[in-house]
Amino acid sequence: MTRKYAVILLCLMCIAVPASAQDDSVSEAIALEIEQLTSSGQLKTRGVEVASGEFLVDVYARNQFQPAWTRLEQVAELLEAIKAVETDGLNPADYHVEQVQAGYQLLRSGEPVAADDRAELDLLFTDSLIRLGYHERFGKVNPYTLDPEWNFRRGANDIDAAEETLAAINSTSLLASLKAQFPRGPFYERLRKGLARYRQIMANGGWPEFPDGPTLRPGAQDERVAVLAQRLAITGDLPTGGFVPGDDVYGELLEAGVRHFQRRHGLDADGIIGPSTARALNVSVEDRVRQLKVNLERTRWVFDDISDDFILVNIAGFAAYVVRDGEVVWQTRVQVGKPFHKTPVFRDEMKYVVFNPTWTVPYSIATRDILPNVQANPGYIAERNFDVRNRNGDLVDPGSVDWSQLSRGNFPYTLVQRPGPDNALGRVKFMFPNEHAVYLHDTPSKHLFGRAERAFSAGCIRVENPFEFAEILLGRDGWTQERFKAVLDSGDTKTAFLSEPLPVLLLYWTAQVDEDGVVQFFQDIYDRDQPVADALNARFTLDRPTR
Numbered sequence: 001m002t003r004k005y006a007v008i009l010l011c012l013m014c015i016a017v018p019a020s021a022q023d024d025s026v027s028e029a030i031a032l033e034i035e036q037l038t039s040s041g042q043l044k045t046r047g048v049e050v051a052s053g054e055f056l057v058d059v060y061a062r063n064q065f066q067p068a069w070t071r072l073e074q075v076a077e078l079l080e081a082i083k084a085v086e087t088d089g090l091n092p093a094d095y096h097v098e099q100v101q102a103g104y105q106l107l108r109s110g111e112p113v114a115a116d117d118r119a120e121l122d123l124l125f126t127d128s129l130i131r132l133g134y135h136e137r138f139g140k141v142n143p144y145t146l147d148p149e150w151n152f153r154r155g156a157n158d159i160d161a162a163e164e165t166l167a168a169i170n171s172t173s174l175l176a177s178l179k180a181q182f183p184r185g186p187f188y189e190r191l192r193k194g195l196a197r198y199r200q201i202m203a204n205g206g207w208p209e210f211p212d213g214p215t216l217r218p219g220a221q222d223e224r225v226a227v228l229a230q231r232l233a234i235t236g237d238l239p240t241g242g243f244v245p246g247d248d249v250y251g252e253l254l255e256a257g258v259r260h261f262q263r264r265h266g267l268d269a270d271g272i273i274g275p276s277t278a279r280a281l282n283v284s285v286e287d288r289v290r291q292l293k294v295n296l297e298r299t300r301w302v303f304d305d306i307s308d309d310f311i312l313v314n315i316a317g318f319a320a321y322v323v324r325d326g327e328v329v330w331q332t333r334v335q336v337g338k339p340f341h342k343t344p345v346f347r348d349e350m351k352y353v354v355f356n357p358t359w360t361v362p363y364s365i366a367t368r369d370i371l372p373n374v375q376a377n378p379g380y381i382a383e384r385n386f387d388v389r390n391r392n393g394d395l396v397d398p399g400s401v402d403w404s405q406l407s408r409g410n411f412p413y414t415l416v417q418r419p420g421p422d423n424a425l426g427r428v429k430f431m432f433p434n435e436h437a438v439y440l441h442d443t444p445s446k447h448l449f450g451r452a453e454r455a456f457s458a459g460c461i462r463v464e465n466p467f468e469f470a471e472i473l474l475g476r477d478g479w480t481q482e483r484f485k486a487v488l489d490s491g492d493t494k495t496a497f498l499s500e501p502l503p504v505l506l507l508y509w510t511a512q513v514d515e516d517g518v519v520q521f522f523q524d525i526y527d528r529d530q531p532v533a534d535a536l537n538a539r540f541t542l543d544r545p546t547r
Helices: 003-015 021-040 053-062 072-088 097-109 115-138 161-170 174-181 186-203 225-234 252-264 275-281 285-302 363-376 446-450 466-477 481-490 529-536
Strands: 310-314 319-324 327-337 346-355 386-389 414-417 428-431 455-457 461-463 494-507 511-513 519-521
Touching (some): 053 115, 072 097, 072 174, 072 186, 097 115, 115 174, 161 174, 186 285, 186 519, 225 252, 252 275, 285 494, 285 519, 285 529, 319 466, 327 466, 346 466, 363 414, 455 461
Parallel strands (some): 310 494, 327 455
Antiparallel strands (some): 319 327, 346 428, 386 414
């Protein structure tokens, strides 16, 4: 504990004036417990370790060490709030659910409670609320421990957390106060509903395993068809009663159900049950529940400090969204980084759009990807409209370069691709300057948008409908499709600034729920789910945020 809190403690002990003898005894017992916490940095109460540390000291110092939980209904609502965290994918045990339950029953019994015991209960309840509020606001897992480059805010900023905690305790309804403190928006609320739905499926026994066998194609006769129909009906991919028991033909209705299942699992919706679809069918309901919990946690990391207007890219879902007034107003398919060129997760602000962009090739791509092509085909530079520049920025005749003698260790040139439809960035790029040199852009590789899994880029995000996106961003500033066309036809590079920068969130969600309530699961292409799941199941920690 810091010296500052020790001084506050001693001063307020002198001026505290409890309202009654009972309160006086409880207040003195609370002050002694806080003094122990201040001096040793540790405190156990009712058999559990207090984790809130200086935060707890601050709360009771402001409350002049008087008991905070003076009404039974406060404790009842705290207990209800603790139990409700399961709907958010959190564990009630992290918030002393058994001890709070026992304390509530003791107070409810009306039996006399000694001052020391009453003080311990008060501290227990407050530590529980602090723990719960911290996780609801920031998440249980600290993303900085999983990704050192994480740059989303994880600090209270202008929020006076101790004052907010006391206000919640003293409010007319603790539950209503907590709900008002942690608004989440549609992405989070839909995920909560998805978790509830899959937990119900789990409670009902889950789904049957689809048996091994050859690829199943529409029209085929197969004894596995009945199991397939049962499996799809449980998750709502096949309408109830839409399959005739005893029919072993893979017919049109069942095929439609398979296509629906494939679409919401990020698979090619061809109706064919090959290895990928069979694996997805056989992921257990327990694993799907775990996946939803992981992504609820990821959502908590970012939606504490975000406006109602933003751009969101779900890397794992290969999709981008524009959100206005808290609602999705536009979305498109995107291509993201290959597993060895991972698109990073970070936040920045969209500031301007560039039409007819050039592409300055990053050194790593120039030497690893382009140089071998040039060495194999001397005409590659001209065919792809590259300029070659030396370290002074001067143009170099590519025919004068002995490309065979160059390697990653001695490459002295910068390659710049001129504007045009074959430019790697396409005809437009969307800029939010950042240290990763990652942005959204058009692409000539439009055929790849037809693939279900779209991890093809070197880290940037390729947008399927870039000029719809441009109009969404710049339409308020007078830009139209006709104006875009005129700029593109001119061939000149032009920059258009947004009248107001717009937050851009590059996120990694392997599960989400759409506006129609359809639960979607995506491949964990960068293998990032397991570390989050492990941390969610780990022992409770509370690291006071600093950013």
